[in-house]
Amino acid sequence: MQFKLTEEHEMIRKMVRDFAKNEVEPTAAIRDEEARFDRSIFDKMAELGLAGIPWPEEYGGIGSDFLAYCIAVEELSRVDASVGVLLSAHTSLGGWPVYKFGSEEQKQKYLRPMAQGEKIGAYGLTEPGSGSDAGGMRTTARLEGDHYVLNGSKIFITNGGYADIYIVFAGTDPTLKTKGQTAFIIESDFPGFSIGKKEDKLGIRSSATTEIIFEDCKVPVENVLGNVGDGFKIAMMTLDGGRNGIAAQAVGIAQGALDSAVGYAKERVQFGKPIALQQGVGFKLADMATNIEAARLLTYQAAWLESEGLPYGKESAMSKLFAGDTAMKVTTEAIQVFGGYGYTKDYPVERYFRDAKITQIYEGTQEIQRLVISRMLTK
């Protein structure tokens, strides 16, 4: 492993940190309270070029890399994990599969407007009956002349209802199971496509999470992404990178919670001195910081590997596993540092705690990450 943050990475970090501080943090608590997705935040990110960080300029991106993208997700999540996952799902789950498997025409038609932030991307794999067992999907796609007809539904769709482009997986030959599934690019105004239930969630409340429904939804054959029958592999490869975006989100959440805890511990005086100087609290802060640093290094390593064109699936599963657990541990401890105040909405640590939990669940539970890692170790 060999990576070093470049001047460009540092510049992007500073730009996103300033943006997060000025444009995202002030409304984070109220948007959380109201469970309100704010598209204008995405529009402002797009103005800064953040909607297409790793994509080449020929496809509307800024031509940077996956490490810069992870740094951006981290910095956004440091103040608001809902905005972090908006960018993560848009880039890793919406944009990546088109970048990797799309034809030149599909890239110009779909990746370019996503990279420029004119359109928001999303990804639909999970169904009511198939979560961890993603290959057990029931949504079908039937070929009828020059189009496919999709029927079924997908749930827990990040950016659902606000996304314009959904990468969706459906069975074109259900008898072949994972080898009979195909990826499709769906536009939100295709006939037969609609938005179903909107989830009311514990955390990342201002990120939109909905069901998407296909009722005889007509999809032109030119919207097949990659080869017919390659959908499951495309879904898995997409998640390989997506998981590292979630790791970056988890690192950001944990760092935000630590920042708050350190600030509070320096000011809160008990037994005649700031609690930060009491060993019980000081050691807690030290452990929190150490875990975050380890999680960050795993995350940056996986992002660097991807940027270098090296294998990164195992490392990405490891980074999500470790960073997700770190976010949960650190946010729990942050509340402990704040004591009773941490349990109230007067401070942001309870929000970080609620937001952290999802990083152990989505884009594959921690148990699935262990499955992926152990299979790679033994294959």
Ligand code: CAA
């Ligand atoms: N890259 C390339 N190919 C892969 C792959 C990968 N990462 N993973 C699997 N494959 C291939 C296998 O090689 C195999 O192909 P061959 O038969 O040709 O060898 C084929 O796909 C089937 O693989 P498996 O036999 O391993 O499949 P499985 O049914 O045992 O499932 C699994 C494997 C890892 C458990 C997978 O189902 C999985 O990752 N489940 C979790 C799903 C998940 O993460 N869901 C989150 C959804 S996104 C989300 O959270 C919403 C959001 O908006 C944020």
